[in-house]
Amino acid sequence: MEVTVLGCAIGHSAHGGYDSMVTLQINVEDPDGTVHMIEPFGPFDVPIDGNVNNGSSIRRLIFGMWSADSRVSVTGRSYEWDGNDITASSSWSVIDHTENSYNNPYVFVLRDGDTPPTLPGFADQASAEQFVAPYIDDATGNMKLGTNQAIFLFELGASSTSSSGYDLQDAVVLLTLGENLVTLDANAAAHD
Numbered sequence: 808m809e810v811t812v813l814g815c816a817i818g819h820s821a822h823g824g825y826d827s828m829v830t831l832q833i834n835v836e837d838p839d840g841t842v843h844m845i846e847p848f849g850p851f852d853v854p855i856d857g858n859v860n861n862g863s864s865i866r867r868l869i870f871g872m873w874s875a876d877s878r879v880s881v882t883g884r885s886y887e888w889d890g891n892d893i894t895a896s897s898s899w900s901v902i903d904h905t906e907n908s909y910n911n912p913y914v915f916v917l918r919d920g921d922t923p924p925t926l927p928g929f930a931d932q933a934s935a936e937q938f939v940a941p942y943i944d945d946a947t948g949n950m951k952l953g954t955n956q957a958i959f960l961f962e963l964g965a966s967s968t969s970s971s972g973y974d975l976q977d978a979v980v981l982l983t984l985g986e987n988l989v990t991l992d993a994n995a996a997a998h999d
């Protein structure tokens with residue numbers, strides 16, 4: 808499978824303003840309930856080493872053989888800074904919620920044909936719709952994805968859907984399943 812961070816936008820005004828750190832974990836659940844936790848971007852629990860909120864799109868390929876009826880999900884977590892040494896792990900703590908189920912108010916999953924959310928980004932951040940724009944069909948305004956793809960939109964800061972910070976683009980992650988590297992590369996090239 809291929810996991811691509813299409814972008815992140817979450818920050819805080821405290822301590823002069825800073826970008827929150829975000830870590831991600833991929834979960835593959837076998838039909839018998841065994842869960843494989845994969846950390847393709849660095850450790851989920853160590854934000855200074857696993858942070859993906861760094862302004863760049865990051866793509867990782869994950870090799871593994873899983874049965875066709877395995878369930879795949881993505882877990883996102885954000886961290887806040889205490890104002891001390893920004894490079895020290897001890898200065899970062901988990902923001903109150905970590906989201907790993909999908910299609911709850913804080914994790915929105917987009918598949919082919921779905922309508923992207925129209926929420927504005929918090930402050931001057933780009934909106935969720937702008938993050939997924941390369942995957943929107945101009946004619947319909949709906950998502951244009953392969954049957955092997957899903958985009959996970961995470962809200963990792965706001966604890967209420969009525970908060971102005973609720974914008975569903977704190978992390979935007981594209982998951983693409985493939986039988987082999989060749990099909991995954993062909994898929995990625997189509998969006999270069």
Ligand SMILES: [Ca+2]
Nearest residue numbers: 816817974977
């Ligand atoms: Ca945000």
